[in-house]
Amino acid sequence: MHVLKFGGTSVGSVENITKVIQILEDYKKSQPVICVVSAVGGITDKLLKAGHLAQTKDESYLSEYKTIKDIHLNILSRLIPNVDKAVLDKLNTKLDNLKSLLDGIYLINELSPKTSDKLVSFGELLSSYIITETMKSKGIDVVRKNTQELIITNDNFTKAEVNYNTTYKNIQEYFSNSTQGVTILPGFVSKSQQGEITTLGRGGSDFTAALVASALEADTLEIWTDVSGMYTANPKLVKQAYPIKKLSYQEAMELSHFGAKVLYPPTVQPVLDKNIPIVIKNTMEPDADGTYIAHEQTNNLTVRGISNINDISLLTLEGSGMVGIPGFSKRLFEVLANYKINVVFITQASSEHSICFGVNKADANQAKEKIDQAFEYEITQHKINPIVIETDLSIVALIGDNMKSHQGISGKMFSTLGKNNINVRAIAQGASEKNISAVISEHDVKKALNTLHEVFFEVKTxxxxxxxxxxxxxxxxxxxxxxxxxxxxxxxxxxxxxxxxxxxxxxxxxxxxxxxxxxxxxxxxxxxxxxxxxxxxxxxxxxxxxxxxxxxxxxxxxxxxxxxxxxxxxxxxxxxxxxxxxxxxxxxxxxxxxxxxxxxxxxETNVGAGLPVIDTLNNLIASGDKVTSIQAVLSGSLNFVFNNFNDTTKFHDVVKQAQAEGYTEPDPRIDLSGVDVARKILILARESGTVMELEDITNDSFLTKANLESDSVDDFYKTLIDDDAHFQKLFAQADEKGSKLKYVAEFNEGKAKVGLKEIPQGHPFYNLEGKDNIVMFYTQRYKEQPMIIKGAGAGADVTASGLFADIIRIGND
The missing domain is CATH 3.40.50.720 (NAD(P)-binding Rossmann-like Domain)
Known part of the structure; x- marks a missing residue:
């Protein structure tokens, strides 16, 4: 016997219902099939909305009803183009009954839990009827059985508790005499022992299927939905997430509790008791493997999935009067239980000074009000503080049976979150270590899931x-x-x-x-x-x-x-x-x-473009060395200029060439004034550990007063022509001594200066070609012979490569 359940998305359109019918036809070839169906996707919400509108005397409930009616009639007409009048009349009768119920709610302004159950039960009753009649029209051997005649509950409306003995007996007796190839069952719906309509609560269609599978001791229970199994994380938020092939029952329950909506946690219990495997399958991709859930240990993987719950509020009860006093926790959680407020997260420090717990944000204000009332005496005596609420939070959880046998999972989780500035507000980890939960800002959920997924599930990328x-x-x-x-x-x-x-x-x-x-x-x-x-x-x-x-x-x-x-x-x-x-x-x-x-x-590119100047300096300092002095040619543009300037060229023309080839800033005054070099030696001095300001650096400018006081770039170039004799003189003086002009930056004994120098032959700076830079670090370890870094210090390609190297450095961190 096959037991299959199809969710709202699977029966949410003509196309999908057609796929469901094809799947059922394929399955019934080997043995009889029991198919539990949900309401058409979105209909339960529409029913509740119509009910609330009617309750508040808002006549737009009629418009909502019409939408519900049109959806079902449209689906039926498209599935059975020449639908039999009797079938159509029966569907209209069901829809008329729905309208009568809504009209009654409107007249008496009442939508009690009992009435709400009657209202939402229409969703599954309508969808199961349409699917059954469609299959009959195709000549398929099918029957529809109303599960309200099989599943018996108490009268806890909207979330009824099942009478297992009676329910199992009813299911077994009915199917022992069933001969149809396919039996369609509406999920979610049931009846009380007094004959009142009830429902099984959120995920009730899954629960219906599990009850049937357990009662009949089926080989497997298949849950068909719109995804190919339970994923390593929410695929809508984590694009790299992928289906998990195998899970234990406990892992599946943990994941489903924490937001993996393809499975409802209570579903697991009836089949778990009978050791019946669950398979999560995709209606849109029926050949995909899906997820297989069973008792046995799946494999040696540690973290099996990452999940989350949104819309969480964190409440904290705190005070010195709690320390060493028995009964505070009991009183606290009794208050919450009395008002049916579900707690999804609890943590308490061993100091007993505070208890922190998470609830749905819709319950937060009521929880605070009732707890503050219950502890009014202690609050007035300043033994404890009023409840503090933090909102807009989510819980992110790592799930896995094997986490308990692997060290460092928690550390890896929280260090990963910390590196991405994801603040953890609270942490909970049970002794079983199947679940490590952290409360974070809802704003950070997507980043947290992707970050953790990258660390725990992706191939070290x-x-x-x-x-x-x-x-x-x-x-x-x-x-x-x-x-x-x-x-x-x-x-x-x-x-x-x-x-x-x-x-x-x-x-x-x-x-x-x-x-x-x-x-x-x-x-x-x-x-x-x-x-x-x-x-x-x-x-x-x-x-x-x-x-x-x-x-x-x-x-x-x-x-x-x-x-x-x-x-x-x-x-x-x-x-x-x-x-x-x-x-x-x-x-x-x-x-x-x-x-x-x-x-x-x-x-890094602040000094020397792509040269590893700052990185080398930082490594020297980190290793315990101390810089005593720095000598450097740090301007590729100035080095290019003075390497190409001689008694047969004009200084103006060389500067123009440097600008045209991209070696200077758009405004060459920045380079030639020495300010750019001063900034570079300042950065190196600071990275060496010296407190220094830009104005502390002596700048011996080689430019004339007219050059320095020029109003624009064009004006600057004009002054270079006018003052060409000044630059020729600088060259001649150096050339006469067999020296070359280099613009040098120096840092020594806490002081720095920059300026044009005549460099003699034999000096490391003498043969510095083109746009190259050179830096000499004298340190306590490199006293006599400095550490030298030399190479291209200007140009778009090398500067870009320096930026690229910094990006990669972050990636390798």
Whole structure:
């Protein structure tokens, strides 16, 4: 005997009902089939809505009724185009009975639990009738049996308790004489011992099927729904989630309790007692394996699934008067039980100073009111505090039978949440260790589920979600490098790098699934108007795990937003030097926020473009070394200029060439004034542990007064022509000594300076070619011979590669 149950989605449309009938035909070829059906998808809610409208004297209940009627008549007419008049009349009679009930509710303004059960029972009675008559019209050997004649309960309306002895006897007697190939049963509905209509509560159709399977000791119970089994996480929130092939009964109950809606927890008990396996199947994909649920241990996997419950409020009873006093917990939970308030989460510290518990948010205010009343004396005596409510929370849970035999699961769970700035408000873990639950903000649920799923279920692949502001010269190269290396990163470094947001000075665009980099320029050109604040707010609202903000600008306003990103645990990668060369307090604050919110703040390209200057310095400091002095040529643009300037060239022309080739800022005064180099040595000094401000650095400028006081870039270039003799003189003086001009940054004994120097032959700086940079670190370990880092220090490609390296560094963290 096959026992199958089909949910509301499975019978929610003509197309799906047709699939259900095909499945039943296939099954009955081997042995008789019992099919339990839910109401047509959404009808139960519509029935309740119509009832509440009628109760409040709102005549729009008639419109709601008409919608319900039209849905059923439309389904019948499409399933049986030439429907027999008797069949149609019988359906209309059932619908007329529904209207009469609604009219009665309207007249007497009453919708008691008893009446509510009568009202919602129409859903299953109507759907089961339509499906049965459709199968009969196709010549299938089928009968419909009203389960109200089989399942007997008490009179606890809306959630009736089953009389198992009578119910099992009724089911066994009926099916012992049944000869039909298919028997259709309406789920959810039942009758009391006094003959009143009752219902089995939420998930009652599953329960109906389980009762039938248990009474008849079926080989399996199949629950057919719109997904291919129970998933490792909610597939609507976690796209990487996949069906779990096997689960134990306990694991299935834990997952279903925590929001896996394909199975209702009480369903498990009747079949668990008889050791009858449950199979979760997909009506839309009948050939998919689904999930097999049974007693036996499934395998050695630790975490079997991740689930969640939303709409949770956390209530805390706290006070020193609770310590060592027996009975507080009993009194607390008796109050909740008396008012039928279900507790879904409990935790109490061993100090006994507080008890924390979670309830549905709809019950929170009533729970507080009743508990405060019950403990009024203790509250007035200041022995305990009034109940405190926290709202907009969710519970996220790891489920698995084998978690108890594996160390570190809890630590892994909470460290993963912490790294993504997901604050845990409360924790519960039973001694059985089948479930580890954490209460978090509802806003963080999607990020939490994806983060945990990545850690516990995916093949060591870490997803990075990147938001890039400034896709000009360097930014464009960065995007192209990401595009080129995306597959390599995934295959070799197990990093799934997705560009989620892009912005230039005009437009910005976002895609939570990742922007296609094949035509990203065209996509960006159709984006919304760019806004620095809007870019931040969107990145924050998306709340994606492992988010990284990349600043490829030289904009002060962008730099001023770093703190906002870090506070949201969004990592910051910047080639923009403004933030780290601002006041020491601001620099220090960003470092502090990075530590506090576990959000990396990386700015390797602030000094030396793609050269590992800052990373090397940090490693020296971390290993216990101490920097005594730094000597460096830190401007690729200035090095390019002085390497190409001689007595046969004009200084103006060389600077123009450097700008044209992208080695200087759009305003070359930034480079030539020495401010850019001063910022770089300031950053290195600070990273060495020195408190220093930009104004503390001595800047020996080689520019003339006219150059420095120029009003615009064009005016600046004009002054370079006018003062060419000044620059020729600088070259001649150095050349006469056999030296070369290099713009040098120095840090020594807590002081720093920058300026043009004549470098003699034999010095490490002498043969520095093109746009190269060089940094020499003298430390306690490198006293005589410095540690030298040398290479290209300017250019779009190398700067982009430095930014890319910082992104990868975060991914490897």
């Amino acid at each position: 870490k997803q990075l979600n990147v938001f890039i502001t400034g896709v000009g010269n360097v930014g464009e190269r960065l995007v192209e490098q990401i595009k080129q290396q995306k597959k390599y990163l995934k295959d070799n470094l197990k990093i799934n790098l997705r560009v989620i947001g892009l912005s230039n000075s005009r437009q910005m665009v976002f895609d939570e699934d990742g922007i296609s980099l094949k035509n990203w320029k065209a996509v960006l050109s159709t984006g919304e108007t760019a806004s620095l604040e809007g870019f931040f707010k969107t990145a924050k609202a998306m709340n994606l795990r492992n988010s990284i903000f990349v600043d490829v600008t030289a904009n002060k306003d962008v730099a001023n937003l770093y703190a906002n990103y870090l506070k949201e645990s969004i990592a910051v990668v910047a080639c923009n030097k403004i933030a780290c060369s601002d006041t020491f307090d601001k620099y220090n604050q960003l470092k502090y926020l990075s530590r506090k919110y576990n959000a990396p703040f990386l700015f």
